[in-house]
Amino acid sequence: MSRRIIACEVFKPYLDKLLEESGVEAVDYLEIRQHDHPELLARSIQSIIDETKDVDEILLFYGLCGNAILPLVSKGIPIKVLRVHDCAAALMGSNAAYRKRFEGNPHKRYHCLSYGERDDEYFARTSPEYRKISEEYGEDNADYVFSMLYDKFSTPVTYIKLGLDGEESQIRRKEEGYYSVIEGDLGLLRRMLKGDDDHVCVTLHPHEKFVGIYDYEEILTTVNRNHDREKTREE
Amino acid sequence: MDQAFYEELILSVTRGKVKDVDRLCREALEKGVSAFKILDDGLLAAMQIVAERWKNGTVFIPEVLIAARALNVGLAILEPYLVLGNQKPKAKVVLGTVKDDLHDIGKNIVGLMLKSHGFECIDLGVDVAPAKFVQAVKESGAKVVCMSALLTTSMIHFTEVVQAFKEAGLRDSVLICVGGAPVTATFASQIEADIFEPDAVTFAEHLERRLA
Incomplete structure (x- = not known):
């Protein structure tokens, strides 16, 4: 079965490893930062979907991601998306594992190999991002932004370790106590790559749309695109 | 000016x-x-x-x-x-960000809009458990409850708040309003919320009309 893979670059080190195991395929990676802006992310993904031809399916390594995937449309090729809220659940290997960690701990931030690098670069006071905000809006505003985005959430930051090169040095680079390390699980990503597993993904067919469920099991589903119209007629 | x-x-x-x-x-x-x-x-x-x-x-x-x-x-x-002289507030409103969510920028803007439209706000802050919403309504006599979330992972708690009001026998005596970046009209309808609007200004105007 031929397919196209579109993924958030947060998954790059892990998909590179898994695809090495199962035979190399090209992946279209989209910037992590796009997750800050769900509408833009949806447009970026949809434009890749729209230009895709001659494959049997499209695998999307995204979850609900702040509802970014809800507007997506299949114009012929089925689209499979991870049945998760976000990348933290995907890297922990299950929604149940994520729920256990998340509930009662909303202060926690999660890092992993790709996110850790992004944070070092993106959030540090010495980063280009800080300098950019500081130059444009003043140091006081830059400090405020960084305190809201970064300092507000308590440490230790939960680091999801998946046994890849570079993780240990990343963890060591941070001051002691910064990271609380947990073992992740690539099982969910692996099963998604194997395909045909409704537990790990939801498939969007033409004439369907995604609908968020927002629990910790089903997460999202699909309904007929005419569903709302039919409902209105019934009423 | x-x-x-x-x-x-x-x-x-x-x-x-x-x-x-x-x-x-x-x-x-x-x-x-x-x-x-x-x-x-x-x-x-x-x-x-x-x-x-x-x-x-x-x-x-x-x-x-x-x-x-x-x-x-x-x-x-x-x-x-922004207080309305000797006028009584149009209604008391309890508002907060739901459990397991610490994001309050949107909630604060809604509070501001409501105050500017003559409502009295009882702001419960962030990470608010369902029972706390119910308790605040019982203590204040508020007729409106506004709750928000930014994370899809915390949206499950909207349903719990609605359920908590049902269990307390107060569901029919309050208007439940929901908002936040991931919240949609479809979701609001699924959890049987009374009011959803995509932005704070439209919401304040809607609430004003509803209670007129």
């Missing part, structure tokens, strides 16, 4: 110039301008611009935070003047 004043105030909010926002709001009040006019034509007009830019993808989270902070500086100055 002339148009140039409001343009300067709007620019000061969008650029995060908190000292200028502070100065301009005080100056306008001293000159007898209504706090509601400063709020509507200055502070909220600025946030409307930021919201449009956000929607178009020309600004990101830092710019929204910077503008919201400047807005709050202006609001703190205007707030004492």
Whole structure:
């Protein structure tokens, strides 16, 4: 079965490893930062979907991601998306594992190999991002932004370790106590790559749309695109 | 105040110039301008611009935070003047961010809109458990409950709050309103919320009409 893979670059080190195991395929990676802006992310993904031809399916390594995937449309090729809220659940290997960690701990931030690098670069006071905000809006505003985005959430930051090169040095680079390390699980990503597993993904067919469920099991589903119209007629 | 004043105030909010926002709001009040006019034509007009830019993808989270902070500086100055004299509040409103969610920028903007429309707000803050919403309504006699979330992972708690009101026998005596970036009209309908609007201004106007 031929397919196209579109993924958030947060998954790059892990998909590179898994695809090495199962035979190399090209992946279209989209910037992590796009997750800050769900509408833009949806447009970026949809434009890749729209230009895709001659494959049997499209695998999307995204979850609900702040509802970014809800507007997506299949114009012929089925689209499979991870049945998760976000990348933290995907890297922990299950929604149940994520729920256990998340509930009662909303202060926690999660890092992993790709996110850790992004944070070092993106959030540090010495980063280009800080300098950019500081130059444009003043140091006081830059400090405020960084305190809201970064300092507000308590440490230790939960680091999801998946046994890849570079993780240990990343963890060591941070001051002691910064990271609380947990073992992740690539099982969910692996099963998604194997395909045909409704537990790990939801498939969007033409004439369907995604609908968020927002629990910790089903997460999202699909309904007929005419569903709302039919409902209105019934009423 | 002339148009140039409001343009300067709007620019000061969008650029995060908190000292200028502070100065301009005080100056306008001293000159007898209504706090509601400063709020509507200055502070909220600025946030409307930021919201449009956000929607178009020309600004990101830092710019929204910077503008919201400047807005709050202006609001703190205007707030004492936003009370409606001897008039009673239109209604008491309990609001908060649901359990397991610490994001409050949107919730605070809703609180601000409601106050400027003559509602009394009881702000429970962030990470609010369902029982706390119910308790606040029992203690205050509020007729409206507003809850928000930014994370899809915390949206499950909206349902729990609705359920908590049912169990307390209070579901029919309060209007339950939901909002937040991931919240949609479909979701609001699924959990049997009474009101959903995509932005704070539209919501405040909707609530005002509903209770008229």
